[in-house]
Amino acid sequence: MARISRDVFLEIAQHLDVKTLFKLCETSKEANMLLKTYERSLSQLRLANFPVPPTGDVLSSELYLRRPIKHRSFEMLLELENRKSRVKDILTASPHFNLKSPPGLGELTIPQQERLCALLYRAFAQCDYIADIAANTPCQLPEAQWYKPRFISWWIGRDVPEGFRLKDPYTNYSARPTQMEYIRNLSKQDCIMMYYLMNMMGSCFVKSREDWILSDPAFYERTIVFKECVLRHGSWYAWAHFMGNSEWEIMTVDIARIGMAELNRFEYGDQDAICSLQSVLIGRFNELHESPDNKTEVVQQAVRSLITANIDDSDDRDRDEEDQE
Template sequence: MPSDIILHVVEQMDTETRENFLATNNGIRRLIESYEHSISKNRATTFTLPPLGNVLSSSASERRLLRKNTFAMVREIELRDNRIDRLIRECPRIFCLSAPPWLPCLTVQQQARLWLILKRALYQCDRIADIAANISDPQIPPEYYHAITDRVYEWPSALSSITEAEFEFNPLTRPNARPKQIEYIESLPLEDIAGIFILVNMLGYGLTCICSDTGYERKTIIEECVLRHGTWFVWSRLRGDQSMQELAGCIISAGMAELKQWETGAIYGPPGLKMRLTRRFNELAGGATSDEVILNIEKLLEKLVVGDDKPPAGWESDCDDEE
């Protein structure tokens, strides 16, 4: 078989199929491995939103940097895509498609449309999280993960006394990536901002309801964690093993500590991502008064989800097969 045909076929394969194919012939293995960059780049374009650069791993508690356009990156995108579909399908109490926050009761067609919006929004949150893999010093040294188990990041009193390096390399909040993450959020079009707004509010309400503490602060931090960590955090909280669920709890506690210290002026740092998301949505929605802004937001959200039952231009629904 000609090499160009082999390479074209391999681009359509998932990781498991490709690895099985590699095992059949050493010549094929050498050919495919020599074209890893182009195969991975083309494979990435088949997903909802291809990565913009390096990505963070999400198969374990310690997130590793995975270089762009590599087979490791493709494996990570496949993992995320599978988890996103499973989360929406298997967690109806959290992803309430029939009557989501801010929206009326939805028809079956509108629920399918919302599925697409939520999936794209989770992909966008993963892009936001992956910005931490594309800044200077993106790889967090292991000792800063060890600080998690020492609860350094979870108590306001401890947070106020940490070193500058401990603050910058905090794997639970990644403040050194925040300015670029805010810049990315502010570059998004209205439909993506609205979709992410629906997602984080849905997860904020849903995950807060299954916590013992149902206060507003906890909801705010959960929404912030979704924006900072994407699918990795949501999966850890809802479908992860015991260690991953404990880590998700640490992430929330660290966010609470940071919020309290930031609000009191005890620590200096960039503003939260949810704050910037909301402000950007308000700017795009427009309105002379706060009541007008809220009314415009409600109309925009309803139009996005209910609309004419057609997805926005360029959005292709792949949720029909999941139902």
């Protein structure tokens, strides 16, 4: 460190991945102090690499627990990198999703698959952003103690007093109004891709639970709840279900039980039950598409257009240039 000027050291740090930055902090007290001093600025410069940069604190992705991580910190960058890796796993390594022929889009070329991956990555990032809303003002993120598995049985009851109901970290009613407002202001393209992502996640869930279809009378409702959990909790929940080990899968089942209880409370007309984020997304989609009768077909056509238009135009131009030559 003594042989390298501060400016050169910081320039090198700017081009390192987050895990290497953490290791660099451990090399010496001087390096650690310098990197911590410029942590916010170094982090801010990297946020442009993410499709939906967070504007505040983000949530951690731990087993059962989601604690706030400070904005523009190295730990936040590590969390964002982990999310990126999880989404890649879901889209390219999950046995339940075929990127070559995704639901309703037919056979895709490699460039089209790459375009679709980029759009779905952004859609997942939007879901993560919605989840992160809970970690920031004016929302009140429930304390870590309420995430403990022993409280799961509390949150699935319909008779929980309202004061305790508001402490449910997986439903998190305090964040719902702000999350709804965010969805109501989505752009047309973001709305299309998030709607398609929800349909895709529903299709993948059905494939992952095919052995439940005939024996589970509430299977349709479980599919709805799964999509709501992905929309509400983002890549953390989707990765845990499709790619996590048995502990992570049990967590998703527990959270889904809470979601089923919430759905039942809403259907039974409980006064303190708030409508789902999915219903708000559907409303936004209807608003932008004049309430189409067949939403699934409309969104599939829109996604097909997004992933083929520019690529097809480019291919046509290339062929024209070759013909001229």
